[in-house]
Amino acid sequence: QKEVEQNSGPLSVPEGAIASLNCTYSDRGSQSFFWYRQYSGKSPELIMSIYSNGDKEDGRFTAQLNKASQYVSLLIRDSQPSDSATYLCAVLSGGYNKLIFGAGTRLAVHP
Amino acid sequence: ETGVTQSPTHLIKTRGQQVTLRCSSQSGHNTVSWYQQALGQGPQFIFQYYREEENGRGNFPPRFSGLQFPNYSSELNVNALELDDSALYLCASSPRGGKDTEAFFGQGTRLTVV
Numbered sequence: 001q002k003e004v005e006q007n008s009g010p011l012s013v014p015e016g017a018i019a020s021l022n023c024t025y026s027d028r029g030s031q032s033f034f035w036y037r038q039y040s041g042k043s044p045e046l047i048m049s050i051y052s053n054g055d056k057e058d059g060r061f062t063a064q065l066n067k068a069s070q071y072v073s074l075l076i077r078d079s080q081p082s083d084s085a086t087y088l089c090a091v092l093s094g095g096y097n098k099l100i101f102g103a104g105t106r107l108a109v110h111p
Numbered sequence: 112e113t114g115v116t117q118s119p120t121h122l123i124k125t126r127g128q129q130v131t132l133r134c135s136s137q138s139g140h141n142t143v144s145w146y147q148q149a150l151g152q153g154p155q156f157i158f159q160y161y162r163e164e165e166n167g168r169g170n171f172p173p174r175f176s177g178l179q180f181p182n183y184s185s186e187l188n189v190n191a192l193e194l195d196d197s198a199l200y201l202c203a204s205s206p207r208g209g210k211d212t213e214a215f216f217g218q219g220t221r222l223t224v225v
Contacts, residue, residue, distance in 0.1 A: 004153075034213070043201055043219040044154065045113075088153055097205065097212050098144070098167055101153030 003027065004091050006102035013109055019076040021105050023089030026070070032092035033065060035074045038104065039085045048074060079109045114138060115204045117217035124192050124224050132187040132220045134202030142166075143185040144214065145177060146201040154201055160185050161207060189222075197224045 005024045013019045021035075032051050036044035050056045050063040050072065062075040072091075076083055086104040093100050114137035124130050136143050142161045146154035156169035160179035174190040183204075189196055199221050203214040 032212075036216075043199070043216040046213055046215060049213055090153075092212070097142070097214075098156045098159065098169070099146075099154070099203070099214060100156070101146075103151070103153045 002102075003093070003100045004089055004102040006087075006089050006105045008103055009106040010108050011105055013079050013107070015079060015081060015109055015111050017079050017109075019079045019083065019107055019109070021074040021076075021087050021089075021107065023072045023074075023102055024070055025072070025089075025091045025100075027091065027093060027100075028067075028070060030070075030091045030093060033063070033072045034090040034092070034099070035061075035063060035072075036088040036090060036101075037085045038088055044088055076107075079107075081109050081111055083107060084109050113204070113215035113217065115140075115202060115215055115217035117200075117202050117220050119220060120218060121221045122223070124222065126192055126194060126224055128192050129188065129190045130192060130222060132189075132200050132202075132222070134185045134187070134204075134217055136183045136185070136202075136204035137215055140204040140206050140215075141183050142205045142207050142212075143179055143183065144203045144205070145185070145187045146203060146216075147171075148199040148201060148219075150198075157187070192224045194224050197222060 035048040048063040089102040144159040145157040148154040158168040205214040
């Protein structure tokens with residue numbers, strides 16, 4: 001079982017729709033979770049962090065965390081073509097703050 | 112713009128050669144981590160440096176080594192390059208902290224081994 005799992009996609013949504021990206025993790029002791037956006041050929045960019053159960057909203061982005069189900073999600077409202085990218089879910093692990101990444105979900109927003 | 116800078120941005124090396132990649136951390140950040148990202152995969156943790164000492168290592172062979180300098184900048188060295196070392200190498204800078212520590216990446220170095 002992979003430590004962090006994501007659906008590789010591509011997830012295709014029309015412009016203006018809500019994109020829903022999901023992630024599961026195996027370490028029940030994990031406390032810190034991050035979403036990074038990565039455009040093709042570029043480095044990952046941090047877009048959301050979440051540490052407590054529930055929802056955290058930042059602009060068009062909402063991160064959701066359910067530790068009991070070991071599940072993290074990212075919702076993107078009013079999706080734009082510029083949101084087309086790979087979204088990486090990362091979990092903080094170990095005493096030295098190592099990030100464990102999923103393989104990423106490729107999102108395509110079409111006009 | 113994260114304030115984390117890496118050099119060079121692109122590099123082509125021959126199998127068996129050695130390479131050094133460099134990273135300058137964001138101002139105020141004393142911890143640097145290195146990751147390898149192969150095509151189509153998520154970044155994989157190589158190691159982390161804090162106060163000039165290695166502070167955790169992933170599943171990479173000893174030919175991957177590093178340094179951190181007093182100004183918190185860092186180097187990644189890879190000896191005896193193999194074709195499978197071709198990847199995007201990412202440096203992440205963070206403050207030393209607890210569970211709410213956020214890491215920010217540089218633009219990466221694309222290494223091609225031929």
